[in-house]
Amino acid sequence: MVRFALARFGAAVFVLVSISVLVFLIFFATPGVDPAARIAGRNADQATLAQVQAEFGLDQPLPVRYALMMKHLFVDRDLTSFVNRGVLVIPQIVHAVPVTLSLVLGAAVLWMVVGVAMGTLAAAWRGRAADPLIVLVGVVGVSIPVYWLGEVVNLVTQSRLHDSVFSWVPPLGYVPLTQNPAQWALRLLFPWLTLAVLYAGIYARVLRSEMMGALDEDYVRTARAKGVSERRILIKHALRCSLIPIVSLFGLDFGALVGGSALLTEVVFGLPGVGRLTYTALQNLDLPVILGTVLYAAFFVVLSNALVDLVYAALDPRVRHV
Amino acid sequence: MSEPLLEVEDLRVSFRSRRGTAVAVDGLSFSLAPGEVLGVVGESGSGKSVSMMSMLGLIRDPNCTVEGSARFRGSDLVGMADKDLRVLRGRDIAMIFQDPMTSLTPVYTVGWHIAEQIRVHQSMSKARARARAVELLAEVGIPDPARRIDDYPHQFSGGMRQRAVIAMGLANNPSLLIADEPTTALDVTTQAQVLDLLRRLRRDHGSSIILITHDMGVVSQLADRVLVMYAGRAAEEGPRQEVFHHPRHPYTWGLLGSVPRARAPRVRRLPAIPGSPASALAVPSGCAFAPRCRFAHDQCAERPPLAGADHLDACWLPRDRRHELRHSLDEVATAAGDPGQQSIIVPATEEFE
Ligand SMILES: Nc1ncnc2c1ncn2[C@@H]1O[C@H](COP(=O)(O)OP(=O)(O)OP(=O)(O)O)[C@@H](O)[C@H]1O
Numbered sequence A: 001m002v003r004f005a006l007a008r009f010g011a012a013v014f015v016l017v018s019i020s021v022l023v024f025l026i027f028f029a030t031p032g033v034d035p036a037a038r039i040a041g042r043n044a045d046q047a048t049l050a051q052v053q054a055e056f057g058l059d060q061p062l063p064v065r066y067a068l069m070m071k072h073l074f075v076d077r078d079l080t081s082f083v084n085r086g087v088l089v090i091p092q093i094v095h096a097v098p099v100t101l102s103l104v105l106g107a108a109v110l111w112m113v114v115g116v117a118m119g120t121l122a123a124a125w126r127g128r129a130a131d132p133l134i135v136l137v138g139v140v141g142v143s144i145p146v147y148w149l150g151e152v153v154n155l156v157t158q159s160r161l162h163d164s165v166f167s168w169v170p171p172l173g174y175v176p177l178t179q180n181p182a183q184w185a186l187r188l189l190f191p192w193l194t195l196a197v198l199y200a201g202i203y204a205r206v207l208r209s210e211m212m213g214a215l216d217e218d219y220v221r222t223a224r225a226k227g228v229s230e231r232r233i234l235i236k237h238a239l240r241c242s243l244i245p246i247v248s249l250f251g252l253d254f255g256a257l258v259g260g261s262a263l264l265t266e267v268v269f270g271l272p273g274v275g276r277l278t279y280t281a282l283q284n285l286d287l288p289v290i291l292g293t294v295l296y297a298a299f300f301v302v303l304s305n306a307l308v309d310l311v312y313a314a315l316d317p318r319v320r321h322v
Numbered sequence B: 001m002s003e004p005l006l007e008v009e010d011l012r013v014s015f016r017s018r019r020g021t022a023v024a025v026d027g028l029s030f031s032l033a034p035g036e037v038l039g040v041v042g043e044s045g046s047g048k049s050v051s052m053m054s055m056l057g058l059i060r061d062p063n064c065t066v067e068g069s070a071r072f073r074g075s076d077l078v079g080m081a082d083k084d085l086r087v088l089r090g091r092d093i094a095m096i097f098q099d100p101m102t103s104l105t106p107v108y109t110v111g112w113h114i115a116e117q118i119r120v121h122q123s124m125s126k127a128r129a130r131a132r133a134v135e136l137l138a139e140v141g142i143p144d145p146a147r148r149i150d151d152y153p154h155q156f157s158g159g160m161r162q163r164a165v166i167a168m169g170l171a172n173n174p175s176l177l178i179a180d181e182p183t184t185a186l187d188v189t190t191q192a193q194v195l196d197l198l199r200r201l202r203r204d205h206g207s208s209i210i211l212i213t214h215d216m217g218v219v220s221q222l223a224d225r226v227l228v229m230y231a232g233r234a235a236e237e238g239p240r241q242e243v244f245h246h247p248r249h250p251y252t253w254g255l256l257g258s259v260p261r262a263r264a265p266r267v268r269r270l271p272a273i274p275g276s277p278a279s280a281l282a283v284p285s286g287c288a289f290a291p292r293c294r295f296a297h298d299q300c301a302e303r304p305p306l307a308g309a310d311h312l313d314a315c316w317l318p319r320d321r322r323h324e325l326r327h328s329l330d331e332v333a334t335a336a337g338d339p340g341q342q343s344i345i346v347p348a349t350e351e352f353e
């Protein structure tokens, strides 16, 4: 298991380095594009261009440029946004990360709990009235666009019913956990729910079909022949085996969301997370910020995939011995 | 005779579907004495598995109806509440299935499975259950059981897995073990070992065994009595010696005709009998075997009862002429240059067109 973990993280590091090289090549070595002009932003003056040239060593050979970029990113951490006149990129990301993590982690807990419960119940009640009902709820959850749901939630909780039922809902925005835990949770409550609705629906459906398959397996018949109770069969045998694919799905979704896919939710609820940071950077063509967030996103996707593989190996003994 | 351990009477299992009602088991009756080994043979689809699983409440298909009775130590398994049946399953009646590859939950160790079997029915500490699991694995002949107990099913070979499954079945000293083709998926050597294990089980624990198989050879080695099933019904039932040496039903003749004579290489599966087995969706109202039987006559349009004292059969042919009739077939076969192989039964078309 330890060897497996080390091997897996070795692979993750390799993938990360490869991605950074790839991103570097796209940003600095796309033929026919002048990276200095791109980085400096629209209508940059000669002085800025020269500064960019020097800072990124654009007259140097590629490997040196790569090393310089890495140095700016990780050693000196002084990558600067030229569009925003001298705002440092790394601190911006460092500030945005806790927001996104808070949002995605909370929502993930919600959707895993709700999705797994719904999927399991639907499988347990297959053939009964409750099963199609749960499936229907799941489909509705899947089909509602997040930004629309977010806007409706805001409309209801922030203006229409804000004076009556929802008077306890704080204004939009983010309060750090360390500053005021209650406010942190309260402000994130509706973003969590909104984001979780979609994923809970997906997870419930996937888990339900996985469990239906598992319940037809021979090992379930064996368990029944042993005199094991239906509930134990459902949880200990069918659910336990069905969780394996759910975990890999979770890893992908979680990585992508932390990496910036929670963008819509962040924008709708005014949360200054990584998604929103990328979004504004894209609007301003703020290349250094985009560079930073892309690498950050890659880091989280790769990291969560590596973690998933470890959890996977812990869940499925067959994987451990390859 | 002592009180039977299991007495099945007129068991009927049917599945409703859009294409009609499939009758998988159609009025099956037999009884099993304590310590007895009953071999159940018959072609694929003759209802062997369904009859056993229906008694144990293992068929969860909502379209399935089970009628009749199956009294185990006097209490009827058919219609018993699942929570009562569950107490019997795995404790008094253990059932093991054909494919050892898929019959263990892949994410748990072999020891976990055995411990689960023990702790479902007895309150025993985890440590003691584990110790008992090691004992059981040793008993079924797993080498180095104290170490192998922590292996996962995929680390066991097919034969070892089937042995582990048997160990699981034995965990609570069941008085009845139902083994549904326990050796079909295994190679010859492993097969012999597993059969040996079953034999020992009967000797040491005095358990009754119902052994479902396609393999007449297996039956002849192990069974005290033999039940021959065709289309969900009993065609013939009796002591092994009787059924093997004086078979009475033309279907049994077909099965036995296909068993090679002494010294010939062993055939492991029943070879195909000409014609196809009766479909469960349309079992003939008369004798189910009539469409494939060379001796079918007018009376066969009516369903023959299972008649006899200790050796029973369901056939209208006059009892005293059976030997002669069977013999006549052998001669026909020999004349045709096909000594005793698959020659007894002819396809339905010859008789009915
Ligand atoms: N869930 C089901 N729905 C409908 N028909 C079924 C179902 N299960 C079994 N049957 C039918 O019941 C009949 C008997 O099947 P069964 O599995 O008992 O045969 P078997 O004698 O065990 O055969 P084999 O030797 O291949 O295991 C078959 O015709 C089968 O099609």
Ligand SMILES: [Mg+2]
Pocket: B048, B049, B050, B180
């Ligand atoms: Mg079968």
